Amino acid sequence: MDVTALEQLALDLIPERERLEAARKRAEACRQHASAAKALTTARDYAELTATRESGADLARARLLEAIALRRLTRLEEARAKYREAEAALESLPLEKTGPLRAELLLERAIEAFVREDHLESARLNERAANVALATGHGHEGARALLNAAVSWDRVGERAETAQALARGRETLARLARTPLHTSFELFAWRQELDQGPVPATFPVAPEDATQSQKTLFALYGLEHALYARTHAEAQRLREALTTRVRDLGERQFDTEIRALETASALLFEGRRAEGLPSLCALLGALSPRAKASPASSSSPAVLPVLAGGWLRFCLLQGKWKSLQELARLACESPHPVTRAWGARSEGWLALRQGQVTEARARFAAALTLARAHHLTHLHAQLEAELSFCDGRASEAPAGLTPWEARALERVRALRPGAGTRFLRVAPGESRATLEETAALAELDREPAPGSDSPLLIDGVRLCVREKGLSSNLETKPVQKRLLFALLAAYPRNVSKEELIGLVWDEVYNPLVHDAVFHRAVSRLRRLTPTLSSEIVSEAGGLRWKGHRPFLAFIPEHQRDRQLARLSPRQIRMLTLLKYQGKLSRGEVVRALKVSERTVVRELALLMDRKLLLRAGQGPATVYYPAH
Secondary structure (H helix, E strand, O other): OOHHHHHOOOHHHOOHHHHHHHHHHHHHHHHHHOOHHHHHHHHHHHHHHHHOOOOHHHHHHHHHHHHHHHHHOOOHHHHHHHHHHHHHHHOOOOHHHHHHHHHHHHHHHHHHHHHOOOHHHHHHHHHHHHHHHHHOOOHHHHHHHHHHHHHHHHHOOOHHHHHHHHHHHHHHHOOOOOOHHHHHHHHHHHHHHHHHOOOOOOOOOOOOOOOHHHHHHHHHHHHHHHHHHOOHHHHHHHHHHHHHHHHHHOOOOOHHHHHHHHHHHHHHHHOOOOOOOOOHHHHHHHHOOOOOOOOOOOOOOOHHHHHHHHHHHHHHHHOOHHHHHHHHHHHHOOOOHHHHHHHHHHHHHHHHHOOOHHHHHHHHHHHHHHHHHOOOHHHHHHHHHHHHHHOOOOOOOOOOOOHHHHHHHHHHHHHOOOOOOOEEEEOOOOOOEEEOHHHHHHHHOOOOOOOOOOOEEEEOOOOEEEEOOEEEEOOOOHHHHHHHHHHHHHOOOOEEHHHHHHHHHOOOOOHHHHHHHHHHHHHHHHOOOHHHHHHEEEEOOEEEEOOOOOEEEEEEOOOOOOOOOOOOHHHHHHHHHHHHHOOEEHHHHHHHHOOOHHHHHHHHHHHHHOOOEEEEOOHHHOEEEEOO
16 A cells, blocks of 8 residues: 555545545555654545535544544644544444454554553553454454553553453464464563563563564563572673664664663672662662552563662672661562562571571572572572572682672671681590681581580581580570680680680679679570580689580680770679668778778779769768669
């Protein structure tokens, strides 16, 4: 059909009986191939001719063509008025004769609602269009309406309705010869898998009958899939192929999506905050359960997992812990499996930073389960390396990482408690040695010699105590951990209570405060394993590790930065008397300690300066009370 000739056709030169048909053909051709302004002009010419005829169908079609042109010109209010006129013209006509036109009108109204971002109205109009088309035997139009309905339902987050519309459309197409519409359904189904999971292990090649736009979409979705499930090198190759294809074809339709993927992947793989990258605040808003659309690309929501992953890693390497915590929380609540995997992984980073190795291991394991279920091979390899850090195993960085990803893994390794620490080896009858973490782990994991008793293992690297196949976790018992390490560091020497209070609690010993706390901590430590109960003994006002049973301990080396100001033995005796008697006069202290009154006055003044005593009364009636 020569569209240019139809545009220039003078209707006055055509016989009257053929003039209306010629006007309709010219308006239909201009709708598909001409500008919106030209389409509006030819549609109005067609409408003027229908006014002289008594054909309601022609009048409805003319009004519909006018509405389509007005919608293309974004004159939406005028377009809605024309839609209403077209519906009024069709009211009195039988359904069996005007079914396709009614379905087309409903489809166009649905498009107009979609443009207004009223996706719920668009979905309902598409459902009505499908029912009309299918009732009148027009399966292809019905399937197209169902595909549009599925897209609209998806935009409002109604998964059940989306799946139902998609299933009805596929059932309808199964009875029809293959057309590009079949490929459109396949594309949308793949889009659903990419967005909701399970993420497919591979991505299909575009079929031979696909249109050029559909082939470009296959390339675009393939790149998104590669950003989840393949290496950076593969994603880079697919990105270059997509860019070349778009450039060679001169397509501009997918520029926004391609630009969004390029900026997001630059952040994920290279750490570059490229121009046009949504800010962290914008991403937090998009991941919020209240968000209605992505700020990055409304038609490419799958860019969000890539953005989330890139920002989470960026926050890790920049030490932005508050931002990382908020972003990880929202990522874990996301419906997208890739985003949830990144969220769980990031919560593992945060747990490691807080010294919670068990919790970090659980979060990494949850992320690894998601990665395996959704074929996220690249993420899977990195998570296995991070799990090995939690278990204290030496692990090389996976192959194929970018420098940015390798830096992130090193940062995670450094977060682990004890990472880079040297460990003191303590064993009965052997000289002490200081080893690196790897050497300490190798010796702790060594099998005992055949026939020998398995020694008690105090693993200060993984923070646990192992005895006869049983293991007690020290990670969640910081007081017992420090107390045990202090005793082993001093073995075989006795450690005074005063010294232990300083080493474990980092406080000056005060019998009014610390005796009960100290005895409770020792009791809990002895209950960890049967051997600890017999090995830790009270001696000379302190504690000692007996070392009667074979044991092997690796405890972190600690350097104390300052010396705590300690109480004198005389001051401790004064506070102990107050603990049991409640209050004391100056004379009672002199008689109990058998020292001069001047000495007692000086010592009591020092204790009041440290806010350990309170004074009441005056002169000989003065008494002293404990401040706690």
